[in-house]
Amino acid sequence: MAGTFTLRVVSPEGNVLKEEAEFVVLPGGNGEIGILPNHAPLISSIGIGVIRYTVNGKVQKIATSGGFVEVSDNKVTVLADTAEPGEKVDLDRALAAKERAEKRLTQREGIDIRRAELALLRALARINATQNQ
Structure with missing residues (x-):
């Protein structure tokens, strides 16, 4: 096909x-990182977000929590730590995870702040993957 x-997106699953x-x-x-047909060779890490x-x-859209x-x-090959197509995201579960992470971040005592921040980013990526453009 021209253009x-x-x-290919692969995860441990x-x-x-x-x-x-x-x-x-x-x-x-x-x-x-934007990629069009005939892109120059590239290897890069990817972060938490939406493909x-x-x-x-x-x-x-696909929610991802990082990879390469x-x-x-x-050919574009994504080796993702996790990858979840937007149509397969359990939105209620993602919203609950977002609320839990936000609650932990407001308390700030006795928690691993970085872990809570990453949980929030993952929840937001899953929520964003369900949204239409």
Whole structure:
């Protein structure tokens, strides 16, 4: 297909996605990374956030909690710590996790603050993956 590349997302649970995509945006460590067909070779870490990709003009989302991306030969391979397609996210559970993390962060005593911050970021990524563009 002209104007596309193979996007593959893999997590420890197995293959999450294999599609011919037109565009992908990844949550990089220092900002978002946008990839179009015929992108230059690249290896980078990715952070907690949402992978947005376009297939047949429709934007779809996957929540991720980090990992790595490799771009080579018109293939984008994401090795994610976790990867959850937006349509599979349990929104009530994600909202409850967000509330728990926010509550912990307001208390600030007797908790691991960094762990609570990361839990909040993961919950927000899962919530954002369910939202339409």
